[in-house]
Amino acid sequence: MLRKLLTWVVLPGLLAAMAGCGFHPRGSSALPPGMAVTWIKSGQPYGSLVDDFSEALRAHGGRVTTEHHDATAILNIISNTIEKRVLSVNTAGKVLEIETRQTLRFSVTDSDQLPLVEEQEVSMKSDYLFISSDVLGKEREDKVVRQTLQRNLVNLAMLRITAVAR
Numbered sequence: 001m002l003r004k005l006l007t008w009v010v011l012p013g014l015l016a017a018m019a020g021c022g023f024h025p026r027g028s029s030a031l032p033p034g035m036a037v038t039w040i041k042s043g044q045p046y047g048s049l050v051d052d053f054s055e056a057l058r059a060h061g062g063r064v065t066t067e068h069h070d071a072t073a074i075l076n077i078i079s080n081t082i083e084k085r086v087l088s089v090n091t092a093g094k095v096l097e098i099e100t101r102q103t104l105r106f107s108v109t110d111s112d113q114l115p116l117v118e119e120q121e122v123s124m125k126s127d128y129l130f131i132s133s134d135v136l137g138k139e140r141e142d143k144v145v146r147q148t149l150q151r152n153l154v155n156l157a158m159l160r161i162t163a164v165a166r
Contacts, residue, residue, distance in 0.1 A: 031162060032073075032108075034110045035062055036062060037064075037073070038062055038064055038073045040053055048147070050077070053157075056158045072110065075161075083102075084098055095132065097130060100127070105120070
């Protein structure tokens with residue numbers, strides 16, 4: 001009896017309320033029309049940041065070119081900085097916790113250098129425990145933290161880029 005009530009009354013009521021308030025699943029966002037073919041301009045053209053942006057642009061329906069003259073848009077990676085700082089130490093002065101912060105500045109222009117997306121800055125941080133006795137583990141964890149931060153920053157940048165298309 002309760003199951004029928006939930007199925008036929010409560011669930012449709014929730015769906016109607018969600019539709020009435022304007023809720024809809026986000027789905028995949030489209031790139032601005034001028035970014036059909038994008039060249040990524042970076043100080044490190046073969047770095048992992050360019051790879052992550054290439055993957056994200058393709059996932060949003062774009063094409064990435066390595067030739068400047070083939071591009072309809074240019075994604076300018078202006079700066080990419082990674083900072084580390086100690087958050088806590090033990091009584092012997094050994095590091096216990098570290099914070100890693102990554103900041104990315106970028107802009108997007110069309111092939112005529114007209115701005116599609118003005119210069120933007122996205123930043124994220126993550127902290128993790130530092131175990132000095134586990135040398136290999138701390139290097140792996142640091143690498144994973146940096147990779148995760150970078151992917152999340154690329155996703156934030158892509159949200160800002162796709163917002164221009166709306």
